[in-house]
Amino acid sequence: MGGILVIGSYNRDTVLRLARFPAPGETLTALGMAEFHGGKGSNQAVAAARAGGRVALITAIGDDASGQAARALWAVEGIEAQAVQTARAPTGAATILLDAAGENQIIIIPGANAELALLPGFTPSADIAVALAQLETPQAVTAALFRALPGTRRILNVAPAAPILPELLATTDILVLNETEAAILAQREAEPAALALALAAETMREVIVTAGAAGAFWARPDGIVIDAAPPRVMVADTTGAGDAFLGAFAAFSAEGFAPEKILRLAVTAGALACTQQGAVPSLPHRAAIMALAGRI
Numbered sequence: 399m400g401g402i403l404v405i406g407s408y409n410r411d412t413v414l415r416l417a418r419f420p421a422p423g424e425t426l427t428a429l430g431m432a433e434f435h436g437g438k439g440s441n442q443a444v445a446a447a448r449a450g451g452r453v454a455l456i457t458a459i460g461d462d463a464s465g466q467a468a469r470a471l472w473a474v475e476g477i478e479a480q481a482v483q484t485a486r487a488p489t490g491a492a493t494i495l496l497d498a499a500g501e502n503q504i505i506i507i508p509g510a511n512a513e514l515a516l517l518p519g520f521t522p523s524a525d526i527a528v529a530l531a532q533l534e535t536p537q538a539v540t541a542a543l544f545r546a547l548p549g550t551r552r553i554l555n556v557a558p559a560a561p562i563l564p565e566l567l568a569t570t571d572i573l574v575l576n577e578t579e580a581a582i583l584a585q586r587e588a589e590p591a592a593l594a595l596a597l598a599a600e601t602m603r604e605v606i607v608t609a610g611a612a613g614a615f616w617a618r619p620d621g622i623v624i625d626a627a628p629p630r631v632m633v634a635d636t637t638g639a640g641d642a643f644l645g646a647f648a649a650f651s652a653e654g655f656a657p658e659k660i661l662r663l664a665v666t667a668g669a670l671a672c673t674q675q676g677a678v679p680s681l682p683h684r685a686a687i688m689a690l691a692g693r694i
Contacts, residue, residue, distance in 0.1 A: 400527020400652045401452045403550075405543055406439015407511040407534035408457045409490040410464040411677075416497050435471050435678045436492055437511070438532040438557060438641060445638075445645020446530070447475045449667060450684040451652055454478035454523065456543065457535070458510040464489035465510075471678070483517065485510035490534075511535050516542045526550050527652040530644060537563045544569035551651055555644050559583060572604045573597065574647070576640060580607045591615040591623055606661075608643055610636070614665050616657060626661040628669035629690055638677035643668035646687060666691040 415430040435441075439457050447453045455477050459465035461484050468489065472479045490509040496502050514535040522543075529547050531540045532555040541563060544552045554570040556562065559579040562570075575583060580593040588596065590609040594617035598605040601619075608614045613627040646667035650660045670682035670690060 399452065399654075401454060401523055401525050402446050402648050402652050403454050403456065403522065403526045403529045403547070404439055404443040404446065404648070405456045405529065405531040405535065405540050406442065407437035407490055407532065408435075408440040408459055408468050409437035409492045409506065409511070410467070411436035411492045411494055413494045413496055416495055418497050419495060419503060434676055435468065437490060438534050438555065440468065440471070441638060441641035441677050441681065442530055442532070442555070442645045442648070443477050444471070444475050444678055445642045445667065445681045446649045447477050447645075448681055448683045449646040449649035449687060451645075451649035454481060456481045456514070458483040458485045458514040460485055460487055460489040460510045462488050464491070481520070483514065485513040487513050508534070514539050520546070522546055528553065528648045530648045531555065532557055533560050534558070537566045541566040541569055553644070553648060553651075556583060557640070567601060567603070570603060572606065573601065574606045574608070574644060577607055577609045591617070591625065595621065595623060608640060608668070614643070614661055616661055624658055624661060626658070626665045628665040629693070631669045631673050633672045635675040635680065636672050637675070638680045639668040639671045641677065642671035642681050645681065663687055663691050
């Protein structure tokens with residue numbers, strides 16, 4: 399089994415629970431506050447490690463308490479963090495307002511994430527089978543790292559939705575988006591399978607579109623599509639479902655499983671993440687993924 403390199407962000411998330419969102423100029427008292435580990439890069443690295451992958455992480459954090467907490471998390475999860483950079487800026491942060499209906503408003507301060515750089519002399523491990531990145535860190539750095547991994551399956555999670563630099567697209571093998579992100583990139587509304595096919599034909603890359611309870615659709619530029627439906631679960635919180643999908647997808651891809659099995663296990667991981675609250679606490683372990691997938 400090859401290793402997995404995750405390139406991406408770490409944020410310290412502060413969640414404020416409110417009865418309702420404030421109007422402009424209004425001050426409200428929060429019903430509660432909680433802090434969590436966040437950032438798509440870190441979340442997906444944890445998800446991949448819990449799914450059984452050997453994971454190394456490249457991210458940037460500040461020399462502060464949040465950065466120390468991040469390193470402690472990665473140590474507990476068995477994630478190799480030797481390439482994590484300490485930036486001059488503080489660790490990235492996000493403030494999440496959550497109302498009584500479960501809707502949210504999010505403000506992100508990139509902080510150290512914006513300072514992620516390709517350090518001189520960086521040499522990737524020879525046994526990396528999968529590289530996974532998102533768009534919360536500089537695209538040019540991801541492109542340079544992907545370029546240094548030509549024999550690796552390079553997966554780009556197009557989140558948050560944004561135009562992809564040509565040099566990054568040129569070094570990417572698989573694009574993964576949810577249906578909202580896919581519609582933004584394709585500049586039209588359509589069924590998830592149709593969006594996957596359209597983007598695959600446009601980019602000449604494999605494209606996976608995830609669609610919640612409808613499952614996931616994996617399209618190739620030649621027009622072939624495979625799909626997988628998730629198991630039915632009791633949904634408590636959808637936060638982290640996408641990161642669970644990506645982490646499991648990377649882990650099982652690194653093991654060399656067939657595409658149909660990779661997709662089925664990944665949607666199962668995404669479904670399991672919906673059964674608990676919070677992003678990192680909800681990311682499932684391999685045994686739970688395999689057990690539930692065996693029942694569908």
